[in-house]
Amino acid sequence: MVLFKRKILNNGLRVLVHEDYSTPLAAINVAFDVGSRDEHPEKTGFAHLFEHLMFAGSLHVEDYDEPLQKAGGDNNAYTTNDYTTFYESLPAQNIETALWLESDRMLSLNVNKKSLEVQRKVVVEEFKETCLSEPYGDVWHHLSALMYEVHPYRWPVIGLVPVHIEKATLADVRQFYQQWYTPRNAVLSICGPVPAEEAFLLAEKWFGEIPAGPELPVRVYPKEPEQTAHRQKVVHAPNAPVPAVFLAFRMPGRLDPNFYPIDTITDVLAEGRSSRLYQRLMKEQQLFSQIDAYVTATTDPGMLVIEGRPSEGVSPEAALAAIWKELEDLKAVPLAARELEKIKKRFESSIVYSEVSIMNKAQNLGLFELLCGAEYMNEEVGFYLAITPQDVQKAAQTYLRPENAVSLIYLPA
Numbered sequence: 001m002v003l004f005k006r007k008i009l010n011n012g013l014r015v016l017v018h019e020d021y022s023t024p025l026a027a028i029n030v031a032f033d034v035g036s037r038d039e040h041p042e043k044t045g046f047a048h049l050f051e052h053l054m055f056a057g058s059l060h061v062e063d064y065d066e067p068l069q070k071a072g073g074d075n076n077a078y079t080t081n082d083y084t085t086f087y088e089s090l091p092a093q094n095i096e097t098a099l100w101l102e103s104d105r106m107l108s109l110n111v112n113k114k115s116l117e118v119q120r121k122v123v124v125e126e127f128k129e130t131c132l133s134e135p136y137g138d139v140w141h142h143l144s145a146l147m148y149e150v151h152p153y154r155w156p157v158i159g160l161v162p163v164h165i166e167k168a169t170l171a172d173v174r175q176f177y178q179q180w181y182t183p184r185n186a187v188l189s190i191c192g193p194v195p196a197e198e199a200f201l202l203a204e205k206w207f208g209e210i211p212a213g214p215e216l217p218v219r220v221y222p223k224e225p226e227q228t229a230h231r232q233k234v235v236h237a238p239n240a241p242v243p244a245v246f247l248a249f250r251m252p253g254r255l256d257p258n259f260y261p262i263d264t265i266t267d268v269l270a271e272g273r274s275s276r277l278y279q280r281l282m283k284e285q286q287l288f289s290q291i292d293a294y295v296t297a298t299t300d301p302g303m304l305v306i307e308g309r310p311s312e313g314v315s316p317e318a319a320l321a322a323i324w325k326e327l328e329d330l331k332a333v334p335l336a337a338r339e340l341e342k343i344k345k346r347f348e349s350s351i352v353y354s355e356v357s358i359m360n361k362a363q364n365l366g367l368f369e370l371l372c373g374a375e376y377m378n379e380e381v382g383f384y385l386a387i388t389p390q391d392v393q394k395a396a397q398t399y400l401r402p403e404n405a406v407s408l409i410y411l412p413a
Contacts, residue, residue: 045159182213
C-alpha cells in the first residue's frame with residue numbers, strides 16, 4: 001500500500017506526496033490530463049509533439065537537461081492515448097532543481113517558430129523511422145483503424161500521418177499548449193525522503209503563482225458502435241522479414257469491473273514460460289517462434305491483443321486457427337484453481353516489486369489521480385485477488401468472440 005497526502009493549490013494543481021526514507025533519491029512526476037484522444041482528427045500527433053517541445057526551453061531555462069544533470073538527476077517523458085507524463089529522478093537535497101524546471105515550462109514554454117521547426121523535424125523523422133521503416137512499425141495504424149470507427153483511439157499516439165505535424169502552425173501549437181498544459185489540468189507527484197509539509201511548501205513556492213489557465217472543456221468522446229462482424233486486413237510489407245499475425249478484441253475501459261478478468265486472461269495466455277500459448281503453441285506444437293498477449297489499458301474501451309510470429313512453414317491462417325483453439329478451450333473449461341492462484345501470486349510479487357521504486361510510485365500516483373483518484377491504486381490489488389475461475393471464463397465468453405475481434409496479417413512483400 002502506498003500512503004500519500006494530497007493538497008490542491010489555488011490554481012487547481014493537485015499535489016500528491018509520498019514520504020519514503022528508504023532511499024536518498026526523490027522522484028518528481030508531472031502528469032497532464034491530455035493525450036492523443038484530445039486531438040482534432042485532422043491535427044493528430046500534437047500531444048506527442050509536446051512531449052518533445054517541453055524540452056525545448058522555457059522562460060528562464062534555455063537547456064532543460066544541463067541544470068538537471070548538474071544536480072545529479074535524469075529525466076524523461078512519455079505520451080499515451082489518455083495522458084502525458086514528465087518525470088525526474090535526483091538526489092533529494094536537489095529537489096528544487098526539478099521543481100523549478102517543471103514549473104518554468106508550465107508557466108511559459110518556448111513555443112516559437114524556431115523551437116517548433118526543430119521539434120517538427122525530430123517528430124516527423126521519428127514517425128518515418130519507427131512507423132515506416134521498422135518491420136511491423138505501422139501496426140497501431142492498422143489495428144486502431146480496424147478496431148475503431150468514430151472514437152479518437154482510431155489514430156495512434158504518434159499521429160495518423162506525418163503531414164499533420166508538417167503543416168502544424170505556430171498558432172495551432174500555442175493554442176494546444178495554452179489549453180492543456182496548465183495547473184488545473186495537471187498532477188504533481190513527489191516521492192522520496194521529503195516531509196509532506198515541506199514538499200507542499202516547495203510546490204506552493206514554485207507552482208503557486210502560475211495562472212490556472214482556461215476552463216477545461218467538457219470532454220465527451222464518441223461512443224464506438226458495437227461491432228457485429230469480424231474484420232481482417234492483410235498487409236504486404238516490404239520491410240517485414242517474416243509473416244506476423246495480430247488478433248485484437250475490444251475490451252472494457254480501465255475502470256470497468258470486467259477489465260480485471262480480461263487483463264488476467266493475458267497472464268493465462270502469455271505471462272512466462274508456463275503460460276498456455278508458450279507451452280502449447282511454441283514449445284509443444286512449435287507453431288510460433290514468438291507469441292505474446294497484452295491489454296492497452298486505456299481509459300475508454302481498449303484492446304486485448306495477441307501477436308505472434310508463425311514458425312517457418314506455418315501459414316498465418318493456421319497460426320490464427322491455433323490461437324482461436326486455445327481461446328475456445330479457455331471459454332469451455334474454467335481455469336484450475338491452482339493455475340489462477342499462481343497468476344495471483346505472480347501479480348502480488350510484481351506489485352511488491354514495483355512499490356520498491358519511488359519512480360513507479362510517483363508515476364502511479366499521477367496516473368490514478370487523473371483516472372479517478374489516487375486512492376484507487378491501493379484498492380485495485382483487491383479487485384485482481386478477488387477474481388474467480390468463473391470470472392475469467394465469463395469474460396472470455398463475453399469478449400473473445402470472432403464478431404468482437406479484428407485480425408491483421410503481415411506478409412513479406
